[in-house]
Amino acid sequence: MYVYTFNNSTDQVPAVGSGTWSLKGDAGIAAIKQALTNGYTYLDGAFNYDNEATVGEAIRQSGKARDELIIASKLPGRYHHFQVALDTIQESLFRLNLEFFDVYLIHWPNPKQDLYVEAWQALIEAKKRGWIKHIGVSNFTPAHIDRLIAETGVTPEINQVELHPYFNQEETLVYDREHKIITQAWSPLGRGSEILNDPVLTAIAKAHAKSVGQVILRWDLQRGVMALPKSTNDARQRENLAILDFELTGDEVQMINSLSRVDGRLQNQDPDIYEEF
Numbered sequence: 001m002y003v004y005t006f007n008n009s010t011d012q013v014p015a016v017g018s019g020t021w022s023l024k025g026d027a028g029i030a031a032i033k034q035a036l037t038n039g040y041t042y043l044d045g046a047f048n049y050d051n052e053a054t055v056g057e058a059i060r061q062s063g064k065a066r067d068e069l070i071i072a073s074k075l076p077g078r079y080h081h082f083q084v085a086l087d088t089i090q091e092s093l094f095r096l097n098l099e100f101f102d103v104y105l106i107h108w109p110n111p112k113q114d115l116y117v118e119a120w121q122a123l124i125e126a127k128k129r130g131w132i133k134h135i136g137v138s139n140f141t142p143a144h145i146d147r148l149i150a151e152t153g154v155t156p157e158i159n160q161v162e163l164h165p166y167f168n169q170e171e172t173l174v175y176d177r178e179h180k181i182i183t184q185a186w187s188p189l190g191r192g193s194e195i196l197n198d199p200v201l202t203a204i205a206k207a208h209a210k211s212v213g214q215v216i217l218r219w220d221l222q223r224g225v226m227a228l229p230k231s232t233n234d235a236r237q238r239e240n241l242a243i244l245d246f247e248l249t250g251d252e253v254q255m256i257n258s259l260s261r262v263d264g265r266l267q268n269q270d271p272d273i274y275e276e277f
Contacts, residue, residue, distance in 0.1 A: 006134055006157050007180035015221050017042030019230030024051045031232040032058035038237045044228045046074035047092055056096035072103035074138055077277040080115035085122035089131055104132040109144045110275040120148050139271040142175040160184035165256050167264030185220055188227040189213050200255055208246045218243045219256045
């Protein structure tokens with residue numbers, strides 16, 4: 001699998017990881033174990049997914065060595081105060097039965113609360129304490145990240161954003177490249193929206209004898225984006241990893257880029273306005 005390298009180390013992440021949102025209980029454990037068996041090494045989680053015990057148990061039952069896996073989580077908006085954030089990170093580690101996170105992100109900036117710089121300072125401190133290897137943000141705009149850098153001198157290593165053919169995030173992607181930040185795409189396949197039936201995408205998929213999902217994930221790869229699809233289906237999980245044996249033409253990439261819309265967010269979650277706690 002193609003990999004991306006962090007901006008301040010030789011550590012790497014794969015081009016495709018596995019989302020864990022909504023995976024709970026025995027069914028969630030089975031789906032996560034299946035993903036690990038199918039070759040996924042990166043598990044994207046969050047405190048607010050309310051399933052950290054499920055993820056931790058799946059990791060334990062999988063029998064995978066810790067150094068084979070990249071485990072990520074996110075800090076919720078209600079815990080942005082410095083000490084509360086540190087306590088929350090520890091609590092998540094206890095729930096997962098892990099000694100450290102490979103990746104930890106601030107889930108949303110919640111700009112009206114104006115605490116995301118304080119939260120970022122907590123992540124910096126947690127990294128110093130060895131609780132986190134790599135720190136980043138989720139749903140941050142370039143302006144939010146500029147402020148983090150200006151006030152702390154520390155650049156995020158990852159920026160996870162809503163990114164799919166109907167909202168291609170070109171401006172953010174250019175900014176992240178310039179700052180050597182890895183861009184991750186959540187819900188890259190559109191959360192079951194009409195994206196998977198788009199005629200442009202279906203035509204490109206037919207031309208390559210691939211699924212629309214594979215075309216979208218290949219588009220992400222060719223734009224330098226790490227994708228985080230979530231699937232509980234065994235065949236679909238394997239299919240989402242099988243994107244290295246074909247290549248989109250430059251025209252095809254542009255055709256997909258042209259599908260982007262100003263109002264393309266799936267649930268109108270503009271991080272300059274939307275807040276999540």
